[in-house]
Amino acid sequence: MDTRRAWWIWGIAVFAYLVAITQRTSFGVAGLAATERFDASAAALSAFTVVQLLVYAGLQIPVGVLVDRFGSRFMITGGAVLMCLGQAQLAFAASVPEGLVGRLLVGAGDAMTFVSVMRLLPTWFRPLRIPLLTQLTGIFGMLGQILSAVPFVAVLHLKGWTSAFLSAAALSILAAVLAGIVIRDVPAGVVRPVPPTLRQTGQSLSGAWQQAGTRLGLWSHFTVQFAGNVFVLAWGYPFLASAQGLDPAMASALMTLFVLVALVCGPFVGTFVSRHPMRRSSMVLLITAATAAVWLAVILYPGRAPLWLLVVLVMVLAVGGPGSMIAFDFARTFNPVSRVGTATGIVNVGGFVSALLVMFGIGVILDALKSSGFSGGNLYDLQAFKLALCLQFIFLAGGAVALLATRRQVRDEMAVQGVVVQPLWRAVLQRRRTARVEPGTGPHSHTNDAGDQAGRG
Numbered sequence: 001m002d003t004r005r006a007w008w009i010w011g012i013a014v015f016a017y018l019v020a021i022t023q024r025t026s027f028g029v030a031g032l033a034a035t036e037r038f039d040a041s042a043a044a045l046s047a048f049t050v051v052q053l054l055v056y057a058g059l060q061i062p063v064g065v066l067v068d069r070f071g072s073r074f075m076i077t078g079g080a081v082l083m084c085l086g087q088a089q090l091a092f093a094a095s096v097p098e099g100l101v102g103r104l105l106v107g108a109g110d111a112m113t114f115v116s117v118m119r120l121l122p123t124w125f126r127p128l129r130i131p132l133l134t135q136l137t138g139i140f141g142m143l144g145q146i147l148s149a150v151p152f153v154a155v156l157h158l159k160g161w162t163s164a165f166l167s168a169a170a171l172s173i174l175a176a177v178l179a180g181i182v183i184r185d186v187p188a189g190v191v192r193p194v195p196p197t198l199r200q201t202g203q204s205l206s207g208a209w210q211q212a213g214t215r216l217g218l219w220s221h222f223t224v225q226f227a228g229n230v231f232v233l234a235w236g237y238p239f240l241a242s243a244q245g246l247d248p249a250m251a252s253a254l255m256t257l258f259v260l261v262a263l264v265c266g267p268f269v270g271t272f273v274s275r276h277p278m279r280r281s282s283m284v285l286l287i288t289a290a291t292a293a294v295w296l297a298v299i300l301y302p303g304r305a306p307l308w309l310l311v312v313l314v315m316v317l318a319v320g321g322p323g324s325m326i327a328f329d330f331a332r333t334f335n336p337v338s339r340v341g342t343a344t345g346i347v348n349v350g351g352f353v354s355a356l357l358v359m360f361g362i363g364v365i366l367d368a369l370k371s372s373g374f375s376g377g378n379l380y381d382l383q384a385f386k387l388a389l390c391l392q393f394i395f396l397a398g399g400a401v402a403l404l405a406t407r408r409q410v411r412d413e414m415a416v417q418g419v420v421v422q423p424l425w426r427a428v429l430q431r432r433r434t435a436r437v438e439p440g441t442g443p444h445s446h447t448n449d450a451g452d453q454a455g456r457g
């Protein structure tokens with residue numbers, strides 16, 4: 001474990017994930033060119049994103065099951081091949097249906113990548129390292145967005161549609177070749193487990209689902225990931241530039257700030273999870289509460305919000321990205337290694353389903369408010385936008401309630417195993433009392449660490 005080979009394998013797997021994110025985000029930055037090429041309406045264009053995300057979310061559980069059966073090498077290589085075919089199809093597509101087939105293939109290949117990368121971690125690294133590596137995987141993956149925003153857009157403008165999408169396809173060939181050559185599912189000398197039968201696969205799926213820790217991961221991902229996704233992938237820019245009236249350069253700067261904050265926060269969240277594994281769900285709830293509070297402040301602010309408040313909004317939303325990676329830590333630590341892929345797939349459905357529903361719901365509400373006359377003919381009217389964004393509170397509150405209920409189940413199961421979980425406030429009080437009674441031994445004393453450990457989940 002933690003050998004030089006492990007680092008190479010992780011490096012190439014992360015490269016394949018980065019390339020997957022480049023492919024995922026490449027269509028979004030080619031919106032104007034796509035409108036011209038396909039002579040498509042806004043609705044037809046949004047179908048490309050919806051198809052891709054639906055395929056991605058729908059394949060998470062099958063992919064989780066398949067990665068436990070066939071291993072990460074096969075899945076990451078296969079995913080890269082599918083994305084290459086999808087981008088090549090899009091490069092030559094001349095109509096919306098032809099283009100949709102390309103995006104469908106990209107969504108399928110993308111779906112195979114992240115879960116398979118996560119599946120490698122418990123095999124190749126020591127448990128204490130994994131929370132930080134999970135965060136770093138997310139961070140390096142995000143850089144794929146920069147590849148589509150800068151070099152891909154440059155090729156698109158200089159050489160045109162076909163060359164740009166063929167270049168993207170070529171990147172996936174590179175990822176497939178490297179993954180095939182470098183990635184190994186198990187260390188040398190370790191015998192690969194016999195592939196499970198169909199019946200055993202079914203048992204593993206139901207076992208992963210019945211494990212309350214997996215569902216705690218699912219609800220954590222559902223609750224904490226969508227607000228950032230909705231902001232970055234759909235409504236953030238129009239909200240800032242149109243409804244809040246920011247200069248387009250300032251709106252773009254805030255979107256860049258989002259990426260920077262997510263990059264900087266990842267290692268802190270990873271280190272927190274390594275040091276306080278018993279306080280992961282409290283961290284998720286804290287980020288959820290902060291998200292709700294900052295949106296409430298922006299929405300209740302009379303008229304347009306001041307710039308400082310929008311900066312705070314963007315920073316809080318950005319923390320949701322690293323926060324959502326905590327969910328995969330639940331999948332890993334509450335399941336045996338043989339079904340970590342399946343459990344990770346289940347968890348990963350959460351955030352993408354909530355993001356899709358909220359993105360779509362906000363669009364429907366904005367349309368309805370416009371056609372009812374509420375927006376005064378302006379789709380991005382400030383009051384209408386504020387009303388539509390309130391949909392997020394339903395998902396934040398519903399997710400938090402489900403998360404608390406699942407955490408209760410996890411803690412009850414742990415109590416049966418003799419681990420009594422203390423609420424956070426009681427652990428903090430106990431730590432303070434101990435610090436007062438034994439000055440100098442306080443925050444670092446064993447008693448306090450034990451008190452902290454008593455709150456797993």
Ligand SMILES: NCCCC[C@H](N)C(=O)NCC(=O)O
Binds near residue numbers: 262321324
């Ligand atoms: N540093 C932010 C990364 C967020 C990643 C996100 N939580 C996630 O679920 N990713 C899955 C994927 O396929 O990208």
